[in-house]
Amino acid sequence: MDLLKHVRTQILVFGIAVILSVYAGYKLGSFLVNRYEVYPTFTLIGIILGIGSGVLTVYSILQKYFKNPGKQRAEENKSGNEIGSKITDPTIDVTLEQVRKAVREFSDTLPKGVFRTILVQDDNSIDFKQLVPHLGGIPTKNYYMSKETYDLFEESEKHIPSEMDIVQKAVDQYVKDHKEYPMLQFDPQHRVNYYLLLQEHYLKKVPLTQFYITNLDGLITHIKPQNKNSSQL
Template identity: 70%
Template sequence: MKHKFTKYLGRVTENLELGFEEKWIYVHYTKGSIEKTACLLKNEVKSNEEYLEGFFTENHVSEEMKKEVRKFLKNEKNHNDTHWNEFTTFLMKALSLNMVFGITIAICVYAGYKLGALLDTRFDIYPTLTLIGIFTGIGLGGVTVYSMVQKYFTSPTPKRKDKEQSINMEPVDIRNFPVIDVTIEDVRMAIRKFSDNLPKGVYRTILVQDDNSIDFKQLASLLGGIPSKNFFMSKETYDLFEESEKQIPLEMDIVQKAVDQYVKEHKEYPMLKFDPQHRVNYYQLLQDHYLKGAPEIQFYITDLDGLVTHIKPQKKTSSQS
């Protein structure tokens, strides 16, 4: 069985897939445009974490990802220990109750035999009632043993987890939170904490409303209040903006989708080959109908897996010896 882990490092997505077998560990790792696959042979007496540590160091896996994997491996070990404890408890119960079950059935059969034999002697119809008494004793013994199994071997229904889940799903009442002043960095940190606790397959874009503004009802508990001003986020790059720049994420999402589609079909970026600033070439996107109109903002293609940015890249200066 394979286990997948995902981390969002700013604009770059980091993915790790692990598969544990008896003799080896399968690892598939991607970070932006970097992709590594390895099969780690388990030929020494080491833990899974120790086998993975070398791969993590060699490929510069983020601390956030390593922390999540270590947490998973620890929980997996505790889970296995729990199963072992449950098995040993079951075994002890089986060994201690085995004798009780045998004695119970023996007593019921013996009592049925004696009662049937007594009635046969009185009514002189041997062995009819004796046989009926024996089979009745077997049935009564079986019912008694079944009742004991249900009482001692059936696990209790877990109710606490369901209760905790129902509590966590309760909607947040923003009237209980004050209006506060926050910085864009405060919002960024709150979004990261929020996304770290999301289930697999659910992304932080659930925070973004139709106008690209952030729904702070979901972040109120992390921020300690509702911000006094709006903040905006790109659904494609996760960049954050203040209200004075709210037009940027709207156009950024349109341009990013157009660039992604162009790359998918043309296998190259829509920019001039010798442009040192890597500006998005709107003419190419308009000509092939990836854009309906030229954006007012100039965007640039970064080295981070083809993500676009509105920030003009700085000129690289050569170091002098």
């Protein structure tokens, strides 16, 4: 009933708008005819202008009441986003282990072919907005992640992940080309041999951090490994 009533109201409004516009045009034409005694030119012009004015009036009303659905949805979404942006997540204190657990949980929810590196921003800091469902808020301090090894670091070690990514890529390429790790064969600490990587242009400069090759498929670490590896693959 409400819809039918609304439609009837709109039809009535349209009709009145057209009638008034045509009538106003007719009266204007009649006035000009009486003044300049040119019949029926001004009367016809007035009626045509009245019809045109009525059509424009109806069109403007239609635009108001039957707005483009796509545009309307876009405006609604924009309004919703503006409201949502005003809602801030709580800040919380978390430990490195809690962050590590949240990252693992987040990784488990990702579809096949999507990796946890989507959490890592350009400066290797973690985008905690994506981890809010797992942490319950935004940490009060930044944590950082290597895109190559997924190792996590606190603020005091934020320089390490970017270097780690560079060195890991260099090590991987060296292994691919030479079928052995870039380290001295009898080095008990299995340090990455920066001289080899620099000499063959896998690295452009010596990193500030010393990295070591681990047992985990040639992944590097900034912590000295406990077990001895062979340099041969």
